[in-house]
Amino acid sequence: EVLLVQSGAEVKKPGESLRISCKGSGYSFTNYWISWVRQMPGKGLEWMGRIDPSDSYPNYSPSFQGHVTISADKSISTAFLQWNNLKASDTAIYYCARHGRGYDPFFDYWGQGTLVTVSS
């Protein structure tokens, strides 16, 4: 069974750093890209970026470039999403999702989501 299990909810203050994780199981982790998708409270879905776990090469949406870092550690089948300077506007649910057929631009399996709350 394909599973993407994300780390738990986080509460942070503005300016703090954070890294959340997404662990894949039930498939060959290095054969499927992983994307991250943001959902702000009561809003729609926004694609943030993707990573090829085989070589950890990321691509970012211009809207998120420079504000987040996407990485992966294939030895533990885990992808990460990291912030170095959180803002209140980063409050959202963040989903990781596996790309279909390895590298196709759609998402066949999703993580359960990680709620990040940034508040002073």
Added chain:
Amino acid sequence: DIVMTQTPLSLSVTPGQPASISCKSSQSLLHSDGKTYLYWYLQKPGQSPQLLIYEVSSRFSGVPHRFSGSGSGTDFTLKISRVEAGDVGVYYCMQGIHLPYTFGQGTNLEIK
């Protein structure tokens, strides 16, 4: 960025009746490889999104035949032949032909 526009944004349907959602893209989603990179997702209340349809009309594994996708170029439609109570949630179209991938605003389906 490619803009994806869904209509309607809200839909109230009696169980057993059909439902239809339109999605229009600001650029053609037909690639030179012959594929059209248009996808449909459903986000049920309190859940993660789930894939319904890929490449315009192919149903993902386990998706009921009640769901069908059609369209070409810039105009696409998701149809539910007979709505059931479990179909409630927000439906999103998404394009994957150009980075960044972009989603429609979402269509909220409720049951009358």
